[in-house]
Amino acid sequence: MKQLSHILCIDDEEDILEIAQFALETVGGYRVSTCVGGQKACAGLGERETPDLIILDVMMPGMNGPETLRKLQTSERFSDVPVVFMTAKVQPSEVAHLRELGAASVIAKPFDPMTLPDQLEKIW
Numbered sequence: 001m002k003q004l005s006h007i008l009c010i011d012d013e014e015d016i017l018e019i020a021q022f023a024l025e026t027v028g029g030y031r032v033s034t035c036v037g038g039q040k041a042c043a044g045l046g047e048r049e050t051p052d053l054i055i056l057d058v059m060m061p062g063m064n065g066p067e068t069l070r071k072l073q074t075s076e077r078f079s080d081v082p083v084v085f086m087t088a089k090v091q092p093s094e095v096a097h098l099r100e101l102g103a104a105s106v107i108a109k110p111f112d113p114m115t116l117p118d119q120l121e122k123i124w
């Protein structure tokens with residue numbers, strides 16, 4: 001099995017992206033790319049390097065997480081990349097719905113930056 005090395009984080013909140021990137025790079029040793037919002041992420045699919053894993057916010061303006069996931073799933077290069085949703089809505093019904101859409105897992109917001117790399121390693 002391939003080792004997890006490159007993670008793409010998509011969120012509409014730049015401070016969340018900065019915290020996730022810092023934690024994943026510093027604590028986890030991963031290479032991290034970030035993108036502000038689903039629309040920008042999907043607009044740049046052709047030029048973007050294919051990551052090993054994508055962290056995707058659920059609630060974003062314009063194009064939300066589930067819409068972004070559907071778009072990623074139609075891309076030949078991104079269709080097999082596991083997606084982990086991040087959301088404050090972690091009720092069992094919400095989590096089940098996100099998994100039905102194709103998410104590999106769901107991480108609760110707010111997340112602990114120090115344990116985020118371990119959480120992703122377990123999911124991987």
